[in-house]
Amino acid sequence: MCRIKSLTTGDPNDPIVNKINQQSKELLTKSSDTGIYLYINKDSYGIVWKNVIVFTILHLLTIYATIVLIRDRVWNTWIFAYLYGFLGGLGVTAGAHRLWSHRSYKAKFSLRFFLACCFSIAGQNDLLTWCRDHRVHHKFSETDSDPHNSRRGFFFAHVGWLLTRKHPSVIEDGKKVDLSDLMDDPIVRYHRRFYPICYVVFIILIPWFVPVYVWSESISTSLLIAVIWRYVTSLHCTWFVNSAAHMWGDRPYRSTIGARENYFVSFAAFGEGFHNFHHSFPWDYATSELGWKLNPTKVFIDLMSKLGLAYDLKTVKPETILRITDKHHQQNN
Structure with missing residues (x-):
């Protein structure tokens, strides 16, 4: 009973x-x-209907924006949207991910400020929240405590986790992740405090009105291409790291985890698709053994290092990779 x-x-x-x-x-x-x-x-x-409605509208507008782009050939605005989105991508990959989440290198105040501005372009929540979710993802990967647990399917890992309430384990185990180093950074604190303003300025106002005032783009076309189309496509580039890079590809370093080496994701997400390596050695600033190939984020960090703005770049020694990889495969054969 x-x-x-x-x-x-x-x-x-x-x-x-x-x-x-x-x-x-x-x-x-x-x-x-x-x-x-x-x-x-x-x-x-449970479904968060507000998010469902917002994302549905954004995707419908993105489809229409693609039609406008092809029909009217507004290439100037598209090129601007791509370059502006590229800065947003660096804010995620070089900033929120490799710098703040994993501390794989250190950066001077000016570079941290620049990356925080770039991250605002991406519009993926404030820095503290993004880094907290990512640290929880690594610590409890592919369990109920993983915010975008890939074992719940492609759609959930890709976007569904943003459309549903968090699993209780995510909330509970999320409290166990140390964020003190992030709170010690004034840029992270102020970004969290002023994120709504950052969102409006960097996501909407700047990309909307630059094409209008610089080359006389129409207000509606600029909104569709430079704001909505750019924003939604950049979101998918990040989401593919959570979904595709945990489902399709090779696992040369650790075969027992879901993270994969996915070259398509590396192309779309500026080098973030070497995911089996990254989950095996998350402290490596390059997230890959392949150098600059399909990894513009590494090129950017290397450039900042030469300029003296980035330093203490952490890498994994080749002999360490071989030792850990061989040991892992021996245990699972």
Whole structure:
């Protein structure tokens, strides 16, 4: 006979936990022979309809923007959108990812400020939130505590995780990740504080009105191409790292993890597709053994190093790669 005894899945003072508990009473049962409490929470997979509506509208507008781009041949605006988006991509890859999330190199204040501005162009939340989710992803990769757990399928890993409520384990284990180094950086603190302003300025106003005032693009076309088309396509470039790079490709370093070497993703995401290497050696600033190939982010960091703006670039020694890789494959053969 099954009965309810305990509903606690985390901090009982956490309002999110309390809400989950109250809405899941009928789903908590006790096995009479083992005494183990089994927790099945359908509310943790609930849809966030606001996000669904926003992303649906953005994607429909992006389809229309693509038609406008081909039909009207607004190549000046498209080139600007691509170059502006490239800066946003560097803000994610060289900034939020390799600098702040993994501390794979250090940067002077001027470079950190520049990368924070570039990251604002990408419009992927504030730096602290992005880095927290990414550190949780690495620490609990492909478990219920992974924000974009690829074991839940391509769609969930790609965008579904942004359309549904977080699994309770993501919230609980997310509290265990140390973010003190990020909070010590004034740029991260101020970016979090002023992110709404950054979003409006860097995501909407700058790309919208530069084409209008510099080469007399129409307001509607500039909005469609330089703002919406650029924003949505750049989001997918990042999302492919969470989805495709965890599902398709080789696993030469660690065959027991989901992260793969995916060259398409490396091309689209400025070198972030060498994912099996990256999850095996996350502290390496290049995220790859292949040097500059398909890795413009490494080229950028190397250039900043030559200019004296980036320093203490961390790398993995070839003998370390061979030792760890060989040891791993021996254990799994």
